[in-house]
Amino acid sequence: MKVLGISAGTKDGSNDSLVKEALMGAKEEGAEIEFIRLLDLDIKHCTGCIACVLSLMTGKGGKCALHDDFEWLLDKMLDADGIILSSPIFEKGAAGITRNVCDRFGPRTDRAHIIISSKIAEETGGTQPDLRLLKEKAISFMGIGGSDWSTRVECDHAMIAMSPMWTVVENIVFQWSKTIVVEDEKVAKAHALGRNLAKAAADPASAAYIGEPGFCPHCHSHEFYLSPGSTRAICCLCGMEGDIAVEGGKAVFRFEEEELGKAHDDLSGKFIHADQIKENEGRLIEVKKSDEYRRRVQRYKDFISGTVPERKA
Numbered sequence: 001m002k003v004l005g006i007s008a009g010t011k012d013g014s015n016d017s018l019v020k021e022a023l024m025g026a027k028e029e030g031a032e033i034e035f036i037r038l039l040d041l042d043i044k045h046c047t048g049c050i051a052c053v054l055s056l057m058t059g060k061g062g063k064c065a066l067h068d069d070f071e072w073l074l075d076k077m078l079d080a081d082g083i084i085l086s087s088p089i090f091e092k093g094a095a096g097i098t099r100n101v102c103d104r105f106g107p108r109t110d111r112a113h114i115i116i117s118s119k120i121a122e123e124t125g126g127t128q129p130d131l132r133l134l135k136e137k138a139i140s141f142m143g144i145g146g147s148d149w150s151t152r153v154e155c156d157h158a159m160i161a162m163s164p165m166w167t168v169v170e171n172i173v174f175q176w177s178k179t180i181v182v183e184d185e186k187v188a189k190a191h192a193l194g195r196n197l198a199k200a201a202a203d204p205a206s207a208a209y210i211g212e213p214g215f216c217p218h219c220h221s222h223e224f225y226l227s228p229g230s231t232r233a234i235c236c237l238c239g240m241e242g243d244i245a246v247e248g249g250k251a252v253f254r255f256e257e258e259e260l261g262k263a264h265d266d267l268s269g270k271f272i273h274a275d276q277i278k279e280n281e282g283r284l285i286e287v288k289k290s291d292e293y294r295r296r297v298q299r300y301k302d303f304i305s306g307t308v309p310e311r312k313a
């Protein structure tokens, strides 16, 4: 059983160290371990060209148009049975490099897209997507910050697991943790996270969340989109829509049972989303053929172009 530890922090800093501590725990559970630092890699940000999705949906396997170390990283992640990922908290959320990985996962690793594109490849005799994306996997996250500005990090992390539908086992935030390497309680927590993750990775199909309950009873997120003047609320992670109520003096989030089929981390919810995206992209393709579309885009192109810095030849 392979457990991959990934750090998004500075070399030999808090995240590197705590991922290594977690890997020590995983090793005690019999895991074969590997460690990767994101900042050692060349990971470009997603440009939104949608080449990956077009490639998926035309039976060409779903390759990204960018040439960097992301394919190598994805291969390592898909090869592992379990993953431990730790990011420094930047501006209350996960560091940008982690967000880059999340964007690059995006629609391309979405389980519904992989199932649809696999059928397309079968029917057209094209290239299959990487079918390791349909395998169950366990993943745990740590977010390490220097203060209590940390409210977005769990959601940023769990989004990575959402596309391929990997099971989040734990999603821990360490606040006020610049000195975490010498804080025994937190180090022990990371060690235990590694052990727990390895246990889950030994049988990823039965893996389940074992962390503290979140405010969303479905996905354990604490992050919500609220509408002023209403009790309506949307879970920022799984997209469940419902109402915030106060029961027995405690705030709770309630939603209709049948809404669960629309959850963004549920396969049926993913198929709904895939259909909506397909319809929307189709509409854009049609609109782009019109003179009106071309005229409007030309108007903006003629108006002004982006200023760039002067580069030395």
Ligand SMILES: Cc1cc2nc3c(=O)[nH]c(=O)nc-3n(C[C@H](O)[C@H](O)[C@H](O)COP(=O)(O)O)c2cc1C
Residues within 6 Å of the ligand: 008, 009, 010, 011, 012, 013, 014, 015, 016, 087, 088, 089, 090, 091, 092, 093, 144, 145, 146, 147, 148, 149, 150, 175, 176, 177, 178
């Ligand atoms: C650009 C930047 C933004 C940061 N923003 C936050 C923040 O919003 N909340 C927080 O708790 N810590 C913040 N920090 C502190 C880092 O999270 C902290 O230094 C990090 O855990 C160090 O990890 P490392 O030693 O693995 O590199 C920020 C640091 C930097 C450099």
